[in-house]
Amino acid sequence: MMTTIEKIRKCGIVPVIALDKAEDAVPLAKALVAGGITVAEVTFRTSAAEESIARIAKEVPEMLVGAGTVLTIEQAEKAVAAGAQFIVSPGSDVDVIRKAKELGVVMLPGVVTPTEIIIGLKEGLEIFKFFPAGNYGGLKTIKALAGPFGQITFIPTGGIGTANMTEYLEFNKIEAVGGSWMCPKELVNAGAWEEITRLSKEATDIFKKVRPNA
Numbered sequence: 001m002m003t004t005i006e007k008i009r010k011c012g013i014v015p016v017i018a019l020d021k022a023e024d025a026v027p028l029a030k031a032l033v034a035g036g037i038t039v040a041e042v043t044f045r046t047s048a049a050e051e052s053i054a055r056i057a058k059e060v061p062e063m064l065v066g067a068g069t070v071l072t073i074e075q076a077e078k079a080v081a082a083g084a085q086f087i088v089s090p091g092s093d094v095d096v097i098r099k100a101k102e103l104g105v106v107m108l109p110g111v112v113t114p115t116e117i118i119i120g121l122k123e124g125l126e127i128f129k130f131f132p133a134g135n136y137g138g139l140k141t142i143k144a145l146a147g148p149f150g151q152i153t154f155i156p157t158g159g160i161g162t163a164n165m166t167e168y169l170e171f172n173k174i175e176a177v178g179g180s181w182m183c184p185k186e187l188v189n190a191g192a193w194e195e196i197t198r199l200s201k202e203a204t205d206i207f208k209k210v211r212p213n214a
């Protein structure tokens with residue numbers, strides 16, 4: 001069986017999902033899967049997050065579902081109880097990192113500075129979300145961080161899309177790229193599932209071109 005990280009690596013793309021209605025969770029997950037995306041980060045930015053994670057975990061078993069924007073240990077507990085298999089946070093909080101470990105799920109805390117990376121390393125982590133990637137220097141900054149921190153890898157998120165995902169994926173210290181471009185809120189709220197599948201397929205086609213052996 002593949003581990004959570006192996007699944008993320010194989011998919012190469014982590015869609016960041018914000019759902020206003022839990023009823024949209026399963027159709028959205030199926031639209032992503034139809035376009036080849038088998039990972040989803042459902043953000044705790046909306047109150048529908050918990051129920052959305054539960055529905056995807058139950059009804060779309062081929063999807064690896066995780067929770068995003070997890071800022072507190074309570075959210076981490078709720079996410080994992082609902083079925084989240086990984087936890088993403090925009091930043092690094094030691095309590096949340098430890099809670100994820102205790103709950104036995106992968107934790108991907110957000111970092112942009114060496115100090116934040118050192119905090120994560122101390123907690124035994126090796127994979128970090130680099131967020132918001134575009135605003136903090138993108139690939140150039142990731143390459144600079146990879147110098148002193150040769151043992152770690154990144155999932156950059158923020159400001160990534162079809163136009164620049166290739167340059168990120170060409171760097172071997174990048175596990176996958178994250179973003180919301182294939183499932184923007186307007187399309188989700190409009191129930192534009194076919195368009196989301198089309199955008200997902202476009203992204204997975206680019207990923208496969210850069211990493212044909214993933």
Ligand SMILES: O=C(O)C(=O)C[C@H](O)[C@H](O)COP(=O)(O)O
Pocket residue numbers: 016043045068069070088089090131157158159160178179180181
């Ligand atoms: O909610 C979180 O925890 C986040 O980290 C934010 C998202 O990852 C970014 O908003 C995605 O960035 P875009 O693809 O530029 O929309």
